[in-house]
Amino acid sequence: MLREEEMEIAIKVVVVGNGAVGKSSMIQRYCKGIFTKDYKKTIGVDFLERQIEVQSEDIRLMLWDTAGQEEFDAITKAYYRGAQACVLAFSTVDRDSFEAIESWKRKVEDEVGEISMVIVQNKIDLIDDAVVKNDEAEALAKKLRLRFYRTSVKDNLNVEEVFRYLAEKYLQQLNNEEEDDTIACHEIGSQLNNPEPNNHIEERVRDSSKILSYSPKVKVKSEKHKDSKNGKIKLTSAYNDDGTIHLQPSKRRTHGKKAVVFGKCSVL
Numbered sequence: 001m002l003r004e005e006e007m008e009i010a011i012k013v014v015v016v017g018n019g020a021v022g023k024s025s026m027i028q029r030y031c032k033g034i035f036t037k038d039y040k041k042t043i044g045v046d047f048l049e050r051q052i053e054v055q056s057e058d059i060r061l062m063l064w065d066t067a068g069q070e071e072f073d074a075i076t077k078a079y080y081r082g083a084q085a086c087v088l089a090f091s092t093v094d095r096d097s098f099e100a101i102e103s104w105k106r107k108v109e110d111e112v113g114e115i116s117m118v119i120v121q122n123k124i125d126l127i128d129d130a131v132v133k134n135d136e137a138e139a140l141a142k143k144l145r146l147r148f149y150r151t152s153v154k155d156n157l158n159v160e161e162v163f164r165y166l167a168e169k170y171l172q173q174l175n176n177e178e179e180d181d182t183i184a185c186h187e188i189g190s191q192l193n194n195p196e197p198n199n200h201i202e203e204r205v206r207d208s209s210k211i212l213s214y215s216p217k218v219k220v221k222s223e224k225h226k227d228s229k230n231g232k233i234k235l236t237s238a239y240n241d242d243g244t245i246h247l248q249p250s251k252r253r254t255h256g257k258k259a260v261v262f263g264k265c266s267v268l
């Protein structure tokens with residue numbers, strides 16, 4: 001049986017919102033620590049990752065940068081699959097981008113159902129030219145029942161907080177699921193003590209191997225990504241049938257000591 005400490009947790013986060021609100025900049029800032037003034041619109045999708053430590057857990061955040069332009073909708077939608085968290089971004093100086101937030105939320109939920117989300121108002125450094133009032137933005141967040149952050153990727157304000165919040169929220173969900181699994185294991189245990197033959201029990205015991213390996217619904221199907229740095233195929237995660245759970249035993253974490261890597265990035 002794998003101990004909890006031997007798991008590596010990877011979270012797929014999609015960053016969505018209208019074109020030019022600062023999605024690529026946000027991901028670049030977070031993963032590479034840089035900001036560029038030039039605007040190069042994203043064609044399709046892009047991907048960066050960073051490892052952080054949250055509550056003594058190593059978390060790998062896989063950040064998917066999707067094109068904001070509608071013309072790419074058909075491509076980007078496919079990449080929402082398997083996401084566990086989402087950033088809905090709009091810009092302080094772009095009214096349309098604010099009004100599009102609900103529709104972005106729907107687009108993502110149509111593909112992946114309900115996942116953790118956060119609303120981000122970027123370019124807060126341009127507050128003097130704001131076209132969205134503070135209370136409007138707060139009201140939207142309240143209505144959608146989502147945490148709301150104001151960021152300036154340019155000034156590196158609040159970017160870390162956004163992703164940390166999503167990681168913490170996901171960990172919390174995992175812990176809740178783990179509690180449910182423990183209850184399920186107890187149930188199976190008590191049924192095994194029942195001498196009556198029962199096909200259902202047999203079926204559930206077969207399933208319980210999955211429970212014992214931490215998550216009840218995970219069928220370990222690995223996804224391979226090509227690492228463009230060294231050309232090697234990298235195993236990144238385990239998906240279940242609907243692509244929602246990403247847990248993978250990691251040999252890197254077995255000796256008590258954790259190799260915590262802050263700000264590690266790789267372009268895939």
Ligand SMILES: Nc1nc2c(ncn2[C@@H]2O[C@H](COP(=O)(O)OP(=O)(O)OP(=O)(O)O)[C@@H](O)[C@H]2O)c(=O)[nH]1
Binds near residue numbers: 124
């Ligand atoms: N002033 C200011 N400009 C920003 C900020 N974040 C991004 N920008 C600028 O906004 C422009 C658009 O940023 P991108 O990150 O390319 O926008 P995007 O949302 O990825 O755009 P698409 O790829 O078309 O979806 C660039 O010129 C950035 O330099 C910010 O916090 N403040």
